[in-house]
Amino acid sequence: MTKKASIGVTGLAVMGRNLARNLARHGHTVALHNRSGERTRELVERFGSEGEFVPAYSAQEFVDALERPRQIVIMVKAGAPTDAVIEEFAPLLERGDVIVDAGNAHFADTRRREAALRERGLHFVGTGVSGGEEGALHGPSIMPGGSAESYASLGPLLEDIAAKVDGTPCCAHIGPDGAGHFVKMVHNGIEYADMQLIAESFDLLRGALGLEPAQIADVFRTWNTGRLDSYLIEITAEVLAHTDAATGKPFVDVVADAAEQKGTGRWTVQIGLDLGIPISGIAEATFARSLSGHTGLRAATRGLAGPERTPLTGAAAERFADDVEQALYASKVVAYAQGFNQIQAGSAEYDWNIDLGAVASLWRGGCIIRAKFLDDIRAAYEAEPALPTLLTSGDFRKAVEDAQDAWRSVVSTAVRLGIPTPGFSTALAYYDALRADRLPAALVQGQRDYFGAHTYRRVDREGVFHTEWATEARAERPA
Ligand SMILES: NC(=O)c1ccc[n+]([C@@H]2O[C@H](COP(=O)([O-])OP(=O)(O)OC[C@H]3O[C@@H](n4cnc5c(N)ncnc54)[C@H](OP(=O)(O)O)[C@@H]3O)[C@@H](O)[C@H]2O)c1
Numbered sequence: 001m002t003k004k005a006s007i008g009v010t011g012l013a014v015m016g017r018n019l020a021r022n023l024a025r026h027g028h029t030v031a032l033h034n035r036s037g038e039r040t041r042e043l044v045e046r047f048g049s050e051g052e053f054v055p056a057y058s059a060q061e062f063v064d065a066l067e068r069p070r071q072i073v074i075m076v077k078a079g080a081p082t083d084a085v086i087e088e089f090a091p092l093l094e095r096g097d098v099i100v101d102a103g104n105a106h107f108a109d110t111r112r113r114e115a116a117l118r119e120r121g122l123h124f125v126g127t128g129v130s131g132g133e134e135g136a137l138h139g140p141s142i143m144p145g146g147s148a149e150s151y152a153s154l155g156p157l158l159e160d161i162a163a164k165v166d167g168t169p170c171c172a173h174i175g176p177d178g179a180g181h182f183v184k185m186v187h188n189g190i191e192y193a194d195m196q197l198i199a200e201s202f203d204l205l206r207g208a209l210g211l212e213p214a215q216i217a218d219v220f221r222t223w224n225t226g227r228l229d230s231y232l233i234e235i236t237a238e239v240l241a242h243t244d245a246a247t248g249k250p251f252v253d254v255v256a257d258a259a260e261q262k263g264t265g266r267w268t269v270q271i272g273l274d275l276g277i278p279i280s281g282i283a284e285a286t287f288a289r290s291l292s293g294h295t296g297l298r299a300a301t302r303g304l305a306g307p308e309r310t311p312l313t314g315a316a317a318e319r320f321a322d323d324v325e326q327a328l329y330a331s332k333v334v335a336y337a338q339g340f341n342q343i344q345a346g347s348a349e350y351d352w353n354i355d356l357g358a359v360a361s362l363w364r365g366g367c368i369i370r371a372k373f374l375d376d377i378r379a380a381y382e383a384e385p386a387l388p389t390l391l392t393s394g395d396f397r398k399a400v401e402d403a404q405d406a407w408r409s410v411v412s413t414a415v416r417l418g419i420p421t422p423g424f425s426t427a428l429a430y431y432d433a434l435r436a437d438r439l440p441a442a443l444v445q446g447q448r449d450y451f452g453a454h455t456y457r458r459v460d461r462e463g464v465f466h467t468e469w470a471t472e473a474r475a476e477r478p479a
Helices: 014-025 037-050 059-064 080-092 107-119 132-138 148-161 179-209 213-223 231-241 264-275 280-293 295-301 314-350 356-362 373-383 394-417 422-435 441-452
Strands: 007-010 030-033 053-055 071-074 098-101 123-130 141-144 465-467 476-478
Touching: 007 014, 007 059, 014 030, 014 037, 014 132, 014 148, 030 037, 030 059, 037 053, 059 080, 071 080, 071 148, 080 098, 080 107, 098 107, 098 148, 107 123, 107 179, 123 132, 123 148, 123 179, 141 148, 141 179, 141 356, 179 213, 179 231, 179 264, 179 280, 179 314, 179 394, 179 422, 213 231, 213 314, 264 280, 264 314, 280 295, 280 314, 280 422, 314 356, 314 373, 314 394, 314 422, 356 373, 373 394, 394 422, 441 465
Parallel strands: 007 030, 007 071, 030 053, 071 098, 098 123
Antiparallel strands: 123 141, 465 476
16 A cells, blocks of 8 residues: 655645655655646656655545645645635545645635634644745745644644754744735735845946946845845846846846736735835835836836936945945835834734744745845844834844935935935835934824814823814814
């Protein structure tokens, strides 16, 4: 009789196939299934020698191939296909079995599915997986939600195949029901912000200094040896140094400058609004992609007047790359601070009790935003789990305060030369708004009371007040 599999993967496109191979390479026997049998056959033919696979060509065969409690990883297109696959398997499973959705599901769908399957005695584990196809094969960052009980059996397998940093797996139980997919969503939102800030740095170095992409690649390589050391900076240098074979031009100059924003970036912004958390860095990055894609609007407005774009010279030019590094670092701290605050708010709203230090720790490797920087975030939350914002944590506070002059100078240069830097600008505005003694929200409250009797509070007395704006006397009364 064939050995039973300790885990099964259904959905064997690039992600599922690589996760299955990763599990098998770590000595686990993996049952395989896909809607169309071709992908299953192909995996066994091409990679069968990498470990022990049990191919199955029907749902029943797949379920029968698994040890109890059965652990089934679904890696199919998010949305309706995930529901269809759950409905295909759930009736064949028994109490205590575990269904893992490792696709990019919306956390609200995960909450709904988890509640429904719990009623049927099944565990449902919504799991974020980051790192693309290479990560899935060589070690992704894994963010599992679901019950603590399901993590007890599933966790060791996931930790086995996750990326490792200093011997620690980039995988930890995030919290109940949708917590894992929520954290994955914010990860992707932060990824948007980080990429936008890097892209603005490139645009600034080119627009204000007149550097060529290959020269800017060298600047990024240098930055990658310091505090900005990260996967995204590393690949940016590679992309900028790449020459298009067909034209001999820098690759970045032959790529259409219209980016896409879909799925998780948009969800992060929507949920930020729902929770009332100002994630302006992620929002600006999402809008920047959206704006770039409005090619008709951009064509219609191309002739609008702007300033003369004379490149910097002398001492200002000498200093500029270093100033941009500081502005990038400070803006990045703001974007991550906002993202972590969003996780904190989601955790409070849904009672997830998420350990922010553990989240930072498991993002240190395997995922797209992996960076040295995340180790500093981990340390900040370990030292003070209830930190109100990363901006007040010792080392980050000092770094941002030290960077502020350069940050302001870069944003002013951008404004003066007409180089759009929504990411840098919004991060600086957030920093200035947070540290302000008084905000013009006081005036907004006055306006709201004037036109809508929305009432206001006073700085010097308890209570809620309304002013009779329509009367001559404009008398104030408690509301
Ligand atoms: N690609 C990445 O870098 C990445 C990174 C992280 C997470 N993810 C997430 O991982 C998941 C898988 O991604 P992917 O790129 O490998 O594959 P995909 O293109 O998103 O999905 C293809 C897979 O879904 C199956 N499928 C589609 N509709 C189905 C249905 N109604 N019933 C059963 N199976 C169905 C396909 O089966 P057939 O072969 O029969 O068509 C195929 O196995 C997605 O949720 C994705 O968002 C992807």
